[in-house]
Amino acid sequence: MIIGIDFDNTIADYTGVFYRVGCALGWLPESVGQSKNEVKQYFIDLGNEAKWTELQGIVYGKEITQARPYPDCLDTLKQWRKQGHTLKLISHKTRYPIIGERVDFHVAATGWLEANGFVGKIDAPFEKTDLFFNETKEDKLLRISTLDCEIFVDDLESIFNHALFPAQCKKVLFNTRSNDPTLVPVQLWSDIPDKL
Structure with missing residues (x-):
């Protein structure tokens, strides 16, 4: 998958x-x-x-x-990769802040992923070519579609409810409550495999 x-x-x-x-x-x-x-x-x-x-x-x-990986996230992603799944990180993140010091957010996030073992190690769940930082929400949604994601994990209900979200992609809502019966809400990364 x-x-x-x-x-x-x-x-x-x-x-x-x-x-x-x-x-x-x-x-x-x-x-x-x-x-x-x-x-x-x-x-x-x-x-x-x-x-x-x-x-x-x-x-x-x-x-x-100062940010930390959510508990069990890295282990869950490593497990998925070992099982043969293809993982893609798809984020809506502008490149530079609107106000303040000009820091490249894409470089900062990539550095964080490397420092925390998500990229750059033999058993890392992502290659650098699997990282997609998108300047707009619409670009993110189109990327989910063009990469043919079968499952998408996100904390924002608005991504799943957007008209551009691909209909065939299963929605996993992370760490957020929802009354939407079409969403699969999970509080912990370790619970996601059971929901799939």
């Missing part, structure tokens, strides 16, 4: 990273909640979404090293 996998918030876990970086920069009071959504809401409530956008650029760029 050809299995497509998203990157941000599907392989890379940013839990607490936006909070820690925001506090270190002096942009957040310590009383703000530690989740990404709580940090985002803090800036929205201040009417300062530009600062949130800038913080995202810092986290997805030079501070990406």
